[in-house]
Amino acid sequence: MGQPSVTSIHISKEYLHFSSAHFTIFSAEEREDLHGHTFYVTTTLDCTVGEDGLAFDYNLIKSKLKALCDRLDEKMLLPEQSPHLRLSNQDGYLIAEFAGERIPFLPRDVVTLPLRNITVEELAPWFLSQLRCDAEVRDQSISRILLQVSSGPGQWAESAWAAEQVR
Numbered sequence: 001m002g003q004p005s006v007t008s009i010h011i012s013k014e015y016l017h018f019s020s021a022h023f024t025i026f027s028a029e030e031r032e033d034l035h036g037h038t039f040y041v042t043t044t045l046d047c048t049v050g051e052d053g054l055a056f057d058y059n060l061i062k063s064k065l066k067a068l069c070d071r072l073d074e075k076m077l078l079p080e081q082s083p084h085l086r087l088s089n090q091d092g093y094l095i096a097e098f099a100g101e102r103i104p105f106l107p108r109d110v111v112t113l114p115l116r117n118i119t120v121e122e123l124a125p126w127f128l129s130q131l132r133c134d135a136e137v138r139d140q141s142i143s144r145i146l147l148q149v150s151s152g153p154g155q156w157a158e159s160a161w162a163a164e165q166v167r
Helices: 059-072 120-132
Strands: 005-011 017-022 035-049 075-079 086-090 093-098 101-105 110-113 142-152 155-162
Touching: 005 059, 017 059, 035 059, 035 120, 059 075, 059 120, 120 142, 120 155
Parallel strands: 017 075, 075 110
Antiparallel strands: 005 035, 017 035, 035 142, 086 093, 093 101, 142 155
16 A cells, blocks of 8 residues: 555544633733633544554544543632632632632632633643643654634634654
8 A cells, every 4th residue: 555644633522521610810910700611622633544544543532632621620720820829728628819819619619720820722732731641642643733722602722732753
């Protein structure tokens, strides 16, 4: 047979979503009110098609993304790396302190993420990094990943990774 071909696999499934609460932090004194979104995750993967006509079993990617969505679903998302938000545990609560306000949460209701803000432009690279550090994903013949996170129709961010080309 000829040279292996490269194809793009686009994965966009209704179940690849999570509903979470958050607030965007704009400055040391300004933030949005607490609110929620149903965030959707899609991805496009460039990969080599093998002699059997398959790239790889992309149920692997769907299951990895579903697990990440499930981890964030029905949670309050808080950024760990915001210069304007301080997180602490006090008396059985996770306390978010912002501009003199103390906002208590039950720890079971919160997921903290190593991000500066909870925005689609921070969530897209986070999802991508989670995929990229997964050993099973790294073992596939994927040469490029484009990951998108949307917070509503017509509003999304994307993050991309591409393997280095060997010359």
